[in-house]
């Protein structure tokens with residue numbers, strides 16, 4: 001593509017230099033630039049991409065996109081907002097890949113990854129070649145790719161969707177984080193269905209207040225249907241959780257058809273007769289296309305919500321309910337989500353990714369439903385993240401557990417002891433007796449202590465890291481997998 005063709009996608013852009021320069025690829029990271037690439041200078045939160053334009057030029061960049069004309073002898077597209085320009089240019093460069101497939105996006109504080117996995121399974125079983133993008137991985141066409149976050153930057157997202165389309169992917173289901181919405185990572189991406197799981201406290205370090213956080217999530221629904229795709233015309237759906245009060249706000253913002261799911265309030269897709277055991281969850285579902293009894297192999301009422309969201313999205317794609325039921329019942333679980341660790345011990349060990357107050361409360365409620373003995377909870381809170389959720393999570397852990405082992409969960413650049421102290425403040429506020437909790441900064445030691453304390457019938461819940469295989473301390477990545485550590489400790493314990 002020529003630089004002048006790209007520049008013409010932005011009405012107010014000014015192009016300086018030779019417009020006939022051919023662009024071979026787009027890059028926003030100078031370290032990845034190759035000969036002939038267009039380098040987009042993003043002003044970031046930590047550094048300014050404009051400062052890396054000389055490095056990009058030295059590596060053979062053919063042209064630049066910047067917010068001010070730079071003193072570099074290369075053609076330049078000067079725009080007001082490089083992030084916005086990046087979403088438009090990426091879409092154009094990769095020929096609007098989202099318009100070449102059905103795209104289902106999921107936003108919400110908790111349940112995104114789980115719901116994407118459920119939808120992926122249903123659509124694949126239905127014979128639709130399906131891709132998945134989210135926290136654990138991106139996968140399509142039999143290949144899996146690691147992810148460094150939940151939602152890619154617009155450039156990487158459009159590149160991924162283009163690869164998927166070229167591989168014949170017909171449907172993609174992806175997580176859409178609030179950071180992504182705030183930063184316009186999915187701008188210009190043509191979603192057919194936008195799903196909302198739930199809204200509860202997280203990321204207030206970034207979004208400041210719950211109102212701001214909700215408003216950012218609202219962008220997903222207000223923008224739904226705004227993209228005019230050259231090759232497809234389709235109906236758009238906002239799939240909302242009737243039991244979450246934020247849904248009314250999103251419904252008011254979208255021009256798409258609103259379809260609701262839920263348990264407590266009236267909804268288009270509604271579950272009843274829920275029963276939860278340590279092995280799974282049963283419920284009856286009524287939809288706008290029939291009803292069915294479903295036996296999930298995943299525990300927790302929250303997984304009924306995730307299943308309802310998946311049932312709704314799949315029904316909108318005309319998948320018969322009997323097929324949806326068969327697919328859902330075949331899912332053994334999602335990596336690191338309420339995952340049982342079994343090394344022959346006579347008590348339960350569960351690894352889960354709950355890292356928000358609501359997530360922790362939900363998983364603990366589920367655990368309490370089937371624990372016949374004590375509940376021992378090991379958890380921590382991430383560094384360089386919302387500090388206000390720390391005492392709340394401390395209170396919740398103590399409310400639902402007999403014993404709490406407060407430990408580290410990716411302290412990142414923060415002092416691990418300070419994070420533990422922030423959690424302990426919540427325990428103090430609620431007057432939790434000192435003998436009911438331990439403060440053990442080393443996660444392996446905390447897991448060891450919990451397992452040593454466990455008796456038959458007890459449940460050891462290790463929350464916060466789920467599928468993660470590392471512990472990030474002072475910027476250094478250490479190998480750490482809760483599931484492996486728990487197994488090693490159990491095997492080392494004598495019975």
Ligand SMILES: CC(=O)N[C@H]1[C@@H](OP(=O)(O)OP(=O)(O)OC[C@H]2O[C@@H](n3ccc(=O)[nH]c3=O)[C@H](O)[C@@H]2O)O[C@H](CO)[C@@H](O)[C@@H]1O[C@H](C)C(=O)N[C@@H](C)C(=O)N[C@H](CCC(=O)O)C(=O)O
Nearest residue numbers: 028029030042044045046047049052149150151153177179
């Ligand atoms: C707050 C936030 O979202 N930050 C993201 C943002 O970083 P930033 O703005 O600080 O970027 P920067 O480091 O200042 O760099 C600015 C520009 O200079 C470029 N650069 C930089 C160095 C260099 O040598 N050469 C160069 O060209 C960079 O490539 C970038 O284009 O852009 C970076 C590049 O794309 C992201 O990696 C980074 O994610 C950081 C690591 C992060 O932690 N993000 C989290 C909070 C996040 O987005 N999380 C959500 C999930 C939340 C959930 O699931 O609940 C997610 O969607 O992943």
Ligand SMILES: Nc1ncnc2c1ncn2[C@@H]1O[C@H](COP(=O)(O)OP(=O)(O)OP(=O)(O)O)[C@@H](O)[C@H]1O
Nearest residue numbers: 109110111112113114135302352353354359362363
């Ligand atoms: N629908 C739900 N409501 C509340 N809590 C949930 C729900 N689904 C899952 N959880 C809890 O939240 C944890 C994370 O679930 P999941 O990974 O599916 O969410 P996510 O939204 O993708 O999270 P992230 O924002 O980190 O990507 C689970 O381990 C579980 O404890």
Ligand SMILES: N[C@H](CCC[C@H](N)C(=O)O)C(=O)O
Nearest residue numbers: 355381382385409410464465
């Ligand atoms: N997507 C979430 C994941 C948190 C997982 C937890 N283990 C942590 O590191 O805080 C975040 O980036 O805030």
Ligand SMILES: [Mg+2]
Nearest residue numbers: 112113135175
């Ligand atoms: Mg996720």
